[in-house]
Amino acid sequence: xNVFELSYLLRYPYVFLIIxxxxxxxxxxxxxxxxxxxxxxxxxxxxxLLATDSVSARxxxxxxxxxxxxxxxxxxxxxxxxxxxxxxxxxHAIVYLYNGEWFxxxxxxxxxxxxxxxxxTNSTSLNNRDVIGIGEASVVFVNEQQSxxxxxxxxxxxxxxxxxxxxxxxxxxxxxxxxxNLFTVMSGLLIMTMIPGKQKEAVSxxxxxxxxxxxITNLYYFLLPLFLKNLDRVLMLIIMQLSVIGMLFxxxxxxxxxxxxxxxxxxxxxxxxxQALSILIAFLLLPVIAAIVARTHWLEKIGTACAIITPxxxxxxxxxxxxxxxxxxxxxxxxxxxxxxxxxxxxITYLIVLAGFFKNRASRRSQYIFAGWAAFVFLLIFMLPxxxxxxxxxxxxxxVYVVMTSEYLTTLVILLSGTFLGAVSFAFFPHVQxxxxxxxTLWYQVNDNNRQIVxxxxxxxxxxxxxxxxGNGSPGGIPLASSDMVFSIICEELxxxxxxxxxxxxxxxxxxxxxITVTSHDGYSSSLALxxxxxxxxxxxxxxxxxxxxxxxxxxxxxxxxxxxxSVLTIIILFSILLGLSARREKGEYHL
Numbered sequence: 185x186n187v188f189e190l191s192y193l194l195r196y197p198y199v200f201l202i203i204x205x206x207x208x209x210x211x212x213x214x215x216x217x218x219x220x221x222x223x224x225x226x227x228x229x230x231x232x233l234l235a236t237d238s239v240s241a242r243x244x245x246x247x248x249x250x251x252x253x254x255x256x257x258x259x260x261x262x263x264x265x266x267x268x269x270x271x272x273x274x275x276h277a278i279v280y281l282y283n284g285e286w287f288x289x290x291x292x293x294x295x296x297x298x299x300x301x302x303x304x305t306n307s308t309s310l311n312n313r314d315v316i317g318i319g320e321a322s323v324v325f326v327n328e329q330q331s332x333x334x335x336x337x338x339x340x341x342x343x344x345x346x347x348x349x350x351x352x353x354x355x356x357x358x359x360x361x362x363x364x365n366l367f368t369v370m371s372g373l374l375i376m377t378m379i380p381g382k383q384k385e386a387v388s389x390x391x392x393x394x395x396x397x398x399x400i401t402n403l404y405y406f407l408l409p410l411f412l413k414n415l416d417r418v419l420m421l422i423i424m425q426l427s428v429i430g431m432l433f434x435x436x437x438x439x440x441x442x443x444x445x446x447x448x449x450x451x452x453x454x455x456x457x458x459q460a461l462s463i464l465i466a467f468l469l470l471p472v473i474a475a476i477v478a479r480t481h482w483l484e485k486i487g488t489a490c491a492i493i494t495p496x497x498x499x500x501x502x503x504x505x506x507x508x509x510x511x512x513x514x515x516x517x518x519x520x521x522x523x524x525x526x527x528x529x530x531x532i533t534y535l536i537v538l539a540g541f542f543k544n545r546a547s548r549r550s551q552y553i554f555a556g557w558a559a560f561v562f563l564l565i566f567m568l569p570x571x572x573x574x575x576x577x578x579x580x581x582x583x584v585y586v587v588m589t590s591e592y593l594t595t596l597v598i599l600l601s602g603t604f605l606g607a608v609s610f611a612f613f614p615h616v617q618x619x620x621x622x623x624x625t626l627w628y629q630v631n632d633n634n635r636q637i638v639x640x641x642x643x644x645x646x647x648x649x650x651x652x653x654x655g656n657g658s659p660g661g662i663p664l665a666s667s668d669m670v671f672s673i674i675c676e677e678l679x680x681x682x683x684x685x686x687x688x689x690x691x692x693x694x695x696x697x698x699x700i701t702v703t704s705h706d707g708y709s710s711s712l713a714l715x716x717x718x719x720x721x722x723x724x725x726x727x728x729x730x731x732x733x734x735x736x737x738x739x740x741x742x743x744x745x746x747x748x749x750x751s752v753l754t755i756i757i758l759f760s761i762l763l764g765l766s767a768r769r770e771k772g773e774y775h776l
Contacts, residue, residue, distance in 0.1 A: 187377045192653035194374065198367070199650050199681050205363040205425060206685045206692070208356040209418055213695040216348045217702070223346045224703045227252055228281065230328040230339070233265065235321070249323065253281045254544040254707045257318055258291070271319035279310070279325075280544040281706040283484040286310040286325065291547060347414070357417055361405065364425045368398055371432040378655050379439050386439050386456075393460050397431065400467050408471060412478045412767035419696050419766065422689060423470075423759055426744035427463065429686070433674060434459055434747055436654055437666040462749030466756035473757060477764025484708055487540035490533035491557060497526040497533070498564035505568070515570060525750035527565075527573055532757055534561065534577060535719065539712035542588040551589075566605065571616055572740030575726050578602045580719045587701075588711050623736040636663045640672035640731050644680065651679035666747040668739065671731045683728075686745075690724040693717055700766050713765045716758045 227250035234248055249265050257265045260274040267276075275291045289307040290297040298317030299308050310316075312327040312334075332339035372394030379386050401424045409415045438456050476482055506516050516523040541554040558581065565574050586595045622633030630638050639662045646652065657676040659665040665673055675683040697717020704710040723743055730737040741748050743755040 187374075188653065188655055191374060191378070191655050194370065195651045195653045195678060197370065198654070198678055201363045201367045201370075202425075202678075202682055202685045205360050205367070205421075206688045208359045208363075209421065209692050210688055210695070212353060212356040213418060213692050213699070216353070217695055217699045219348050220699055220702050225252075226345065228705065229345070231286065232326050232328075233279070233316070233323040234326055235323050236315070248326070251279060251286075253705055253710070255279045256291075256545060257323075267318065267321050269319050269321060272321065273319075275545075276318050277316070278544055279316075282543055282708055283481045288316055288325075289547070291545070293547070293549065357421070360418075360421050364421055364428065365398070365402070367425070368394065368401075368428045371428055372398070374654060375432060375435045375439070378436070383439070389456065389460070390435055390439070393431065393456075397427065397463070397467075401427075404467075404471065408474065408763075412474060412764070413769065414767055415474070415478075415763055416696055416700070416766035418692070419759060419763055422693055422696070423744070423756065426689065429674070430745040430752070431463070432654065433670055433677075433745065434666060436677075437659055437670070437673065437747075458749055459747060459752070462752045463756075466753045470756060470760045470763070473760035474764040474767065477761050478767035478769075483536055483712070483761070484540065487537055490536040490540075494530050494533040494537060495561055495564055497530040498561065498568070501526045502564060502567060515568060525748070527568070527570055528748075528750040528754040530561075531573070531577065531719065531754060532761075535580070535712060535715045535758070538581060538584055538715050539708055542584055542711050543707040545589050551591075551594075562605065566608070569616060570739070571619065571736075572726070572738035574605070575735075575738055576719060576723045576740060579722045580715055583718045584711055584715045587714060588707070619736040619738075623733070626733050636669060637731070637733050637737060639663075640669045641733060643669075643672040643676040644683070644732070647676035647679050649679050649681050651675070651677045651682065653677060667741050668727075668737065668746070669731055670746045671728055671742055674745075686742075687724070687728060690721045690743075694721040696766075697762060700762065704765065705768065709765050709768055713762060716762045720755065720758065 231251045232248040233251060233255075252264060255264045256275055256278055257263055257267070258274050258276040259267060259269065259272045263275060273291070273295050276295055277288055277290055277297045279286065279288045281287075287307045287309055288297065288299065289304070293305075296303055296317075298304065298315075299310070300315055301317065310325045312325065312330040314325045316323050316325060329339050372391065375394075376387050376391050379390065401420075405417065405420050405424070408420070409417060435456060501515060501517065504517050506518065515525050515527050517526060537557070538554075541550055546554070562574060562578070565577070582595055582598060585598070586592060618633045622631065622635075622637065625631060626634045626637055643657065643659070643662060647657070651657075654677050657673055659669075659673045659676075662669050662672060671683060671686070674686065694717045697713045697720075700713040701710045701717075704713060720743055723740055726735065726738055727740050727742045727746075729735040730740075741751050744752060
């Protein structure tokens with residue numbers, strides 16, 4: 185029995201391990217999200233509003249009115265604090281937590297809101313015992329910690345913050361942890377066995393890469409939660425699983441059946457070195473970024489800088505980018521013999537700006553400012569043209585916008601505007617026309633515009649449910665097999681079941697982001713977590729839909745799996761931020 189026959193038999197353990205991994209984590213994530221929605225939507229610890237007059241409120245009737253990280257005050261019954269007075273607007277004011285401080289602002293420019301009898305025009309920070317005037321009502325902002333300090337008393341939070349019981353999560357986390365580590369060990373040994381014996385350098389590089397990856401990820405899994413309490417271990421497992429699938433198939437595509445000449449072998453090893461370097465840099469940055477996000481409010485402070493950096497990155501790419509002849513869009517910039525894609529890093533800065541604008545129910549003025557900025561960004565994206573980024577960022581923006589503002593009609597208008605921009609891009613950009621033409625002719629003819637998708641679908645069909653085994657596929661005829669079409673190769677060699685499990689893994693990512701959104705103590709953290717989770721899911725969904733012919737190919741790549749140093753670095757930075765957000769703690773909280 186040779187190694188490829190062995191690989192054919194090993195497809196069953198591979199599929200079993202990934203099914204086990206996905207099953208335990210998706211059931212755990214759904215259960216934990218439901219539990220947190222039921223038990224963790226709690227008022228802020230040690231802060232509340234105290235009504236000081238006879239105007240009755242729905243919650244408290246003149247007693248302490250609880251504050252959430254974003255609290256809407258007004259006459260409407262949908263407000264968090266409801267005052268029964270015609271002098272108060274339906275949505276009159278918003279009190280919110282941002283950058284570790286409490287602020288109050290009017291919901292519209294013409295609505296008067298007073299702090300200590302002085303009318304405010306912008307968001308104004310609140311201090312202990314500040315009096316907020318809303319119509320004929322007034323409330324006092326109370327900081328229990330500061331009041332206790334002034335009275336020289338010890339302060340203890342009056343409620344404990346509940347956490348999902350560890351007895352329910354530990355068995356599932358342990359099962360997923362063992363599954364992903366066994367998957368990693370099997371992958372490293374199998375790929376080293378498949379490499380031709382004369383390629384000792386490749387064997388050494390692959391072996392050391394898998395060993396370093398195994399050690400670093402396990403070290404992080406056990407040590408990071410000790411320094412960052414409540415860090416999301418499920419996200420760590422997701423990063424491990426997606427990364428090892430990417431390492432396995434990138435090594436397989438670059439080294440197996442591709443080394444026909446020494447020069448080709450050297451070139452493939454160079455590609456792997458570049459990919460391995462990106463992963464190494466990303467994993468070295470991971471704990472640093474997670475710690476900064478968890479223990480500081482640094483991200484909140486760089487919003488203005490990111491608003492400038494985002495279009496600058498796109499303009500720089502527009503001027504100096506290369507690759508239009510091969511890929512239809514000039515998105516790559518050569519630096520020291522390596523290519524980087526600045527548009528990938530622009531996604532990070534875009535999400536930081538998005539979260540800053542929609543950390544609460546943004547005013548009309550703020551919405552117009554964001555709309556103007558975002559329109560300029562999308563104009564630059566269409567000028568590149570980068571159809572993939574546009575299709576990823578627009579749905580992400582809409583999800584964050586509608587959740588954080590509840591502006592359903594405006595969301596519909598934005599969606600229609602996006603459709604119009606798509607029509608404009610089709611009319612003016614030949615690159616987009618070719619992709620749409622290939623997609624519309626996919627099922628009745630094979631041409632240069634759809635050949636890539638057709639061959640990818642044939643590969644998926646050849647794989648069946650359980651695949652042909654790693655190394656037994658035929659990726660040679662599929663253009664850009666290691667980047668755009670890697671999902672087809674995975675389905676051919678590990679089956680459609682594995683492909684479905686990859687889809688479910690990205691659903692788990694979104695569920696974890698939704699959990700962080702629900703449990704975060706401020707609107708900025710909620711907005712940013714929702715944006716990151718949505719972007720990762722939308723990007724994966726668009727790539728997989730393009731490969732399977734459901735939408736036109738966009739040029740986007742499958743996060744952490746497809747070849748591309750910039751995309752790998754970007755997605756791990758985003759996941760690092762998400763890990764940091766999961767470990768943010770409210771001041772004064774303690775655990776059960």
